[in-house]
Each structure stands twice: as C-alpha cells, then as structure tokens.
C-alpha cells in the first residue's frame with residue numbers, strides 16, 4: 361500500500377526556501393510570520409515545489425523587510441495589528457499571477473507592501489487598497505489608543521517604500537462608500553483581502569460587494585474572523601467553497617470554485 365503524500369509544510373520545502381523564509385521573518389521582526397505552506401497549497405492547489413520556488417524569492421525581499429521594520433521603529437511601532445501572513449500574501453499573488461488585487465485595511469501597509477512586491481515581480485497587475493485611517497492623537501501612542509493608528513505627520517501606507525508605488529491605487533475613505541465605487545470600476549477581482557472593520561455585518565457587506573466581480577479561481581481572505589461570526593463561512597457556503605484556516609488562527613481564505621452558483 362502506498363503512503364499518503366506528506367502534508368506540505370515548510371520543513372518539506374528546499375533548504376533555500378526554509379532559510380529565506382526564516383531570514384525574511386527576522387528582517388521584518390514578526391515572529392508570527394512563518395509561512396504556512398499548507399494554507400498556500402490548499403488555497404492555490406500549487407505543488408510544494410512551486411511554493412518552494414516562490415518562498416525562496418523571499419531572500420530578495422530582505423531589504424524590503426528591513427526597510428519596513430526600520431520605518432515602523434522610526435514611527436514608534438515595534439509592530440502593530442498587522443497581518444500575520446505577509447509572506448503568504450506574496451506567495452498567493454505570485455502563484456496565481458493575480459492582476460487585480462483589492463484590499464481593505466492598510467494602516468502602515470505590511471499587507472500592501474507584500475502584494476506590491478509580488479506584482480512587481482509578476483511585472484503586471486495593480487493593487488487597489490482602501491483605508492480609513494485612525495490618526496494617533498499625540499507624538500507617541502497614548503494609552504488605550506489602537507496600534508493601527510497612523511503616527512502624526514504620516515499617512516496610510518507609511519511603511520511602504522515609495523519605489524513600490526507604481527502599481528498602487530490607494531484610496532482614502534470608508535469602505536462603505538469606496539468599495540462599491542471601486543468594484544464598479546473593475547472588470548474582475550483575482551484576490552480580495554478584508555482587514556478593516558471586523559464586524560459580522562461589515563464583513564458580510566464587503567463580501568457581498570466584491571462577489572459579482574470575483575472570477576472563478578479567485579482567492580478571498582479575511583483576517584480576525586473570530587470577531588465576525590458566521591459571515592465568512594456563510595459566504596463560502598453560498599459559493600460552494602471550503603473555508604481554509606491558516607493554522608489555528610482566525611485568518612481564513614477560500615478559492616472561488618470553477619462554477620460558482622449563480623447570484
């Protein structure tokens with residue numbers, strides 16, 4: 361009897377990919393950022409060899425990771441409520457060759473920077489981001505203030521190096537107004553990330569808004585779903601898609617099936 365293939369994990373990839381991922385995580389300074397290879401594999405259907413090739417590219421991203429970290433430190437943030445999976449975002453956009461990426465929730469721009477780095481490497485595509493920033497009240501983050509607050513004198517995306525800006529359409533305002541407008545302008549969406557207001561009603565609103573433009577095979581991600589109840593599983597059910605959880609956390613995703621039920 362043949363043995364089942366091992367579940368893909370970082371340890372099953374090339375040494376080159378493992379070392380690049382470890383170095384990138386240290387350069388960014390976020391211990392949570394070890395990429396989940398199983399999550400990437402389930403969302404994309406990519407073979408572990410392809411995933412290894414893309415994760416090995418993180419070696420070339422070390423200057424970017426260091427720059428983000430230095431910008432955070434200069435802005436008074438060791439880190440903040442940033443996405444815990446920046447390297448998976450890079451890998452998902454690389455492996456699917458996503459050309460139209462939409463994200464809501466930018467803050468300093470950790471997720472944005474990794475999508476933009478993938479688009480730059482793909483040499484095509486555009487990232488459309490929406491953010492309604494909270495601005496830090498004083499010169500330092502006050503007690504009770506959210507770590508996502510933008511330091512004084514800075515703007516949404518303040519940790520994203522300017523050189524990545526060519527493929528970035530960053531819109532400032534509430535997603536309740538700007539997302540329907542943006543979706544109306546796009547012919548399709550290949551990858552969507554929800555990372556802003558984590559309430560069940562707001563997540564359900566964003567998912568319903570993007571749904572008409574999601575192409576077959578598109579990837580939809582939502583962070584902090586511990587706070588959004590049944591909104592994501594219900595949306596997945598309506599598409600006939602499976603919810604894919606990253607490890608034991610509450611960052612989840614799905615891949616739109618080839619023939620989703622009609623709207």
Ligand SMILES: C[S@@+](CC[C@H](N)C(=O)[O-])C[C@H]1O[C@@H](n2cnc3c(N)ncnc32)[C@H](O)[C@@H]1O
Pocket residue numbers: 441442443464465466467468469470471472490491492493494508533534535536555556557
């Ligand atoms: C958790 S942070 C985003 C982190 C970012 N994705 C990253 O990985 O670095 C959430 C951001 O969403 C913004 N936000 C909250 N409610 C919003 C809304 N209704 N529309 C647009 N942005 C909103 C917050 O001000 C904050 O900048």
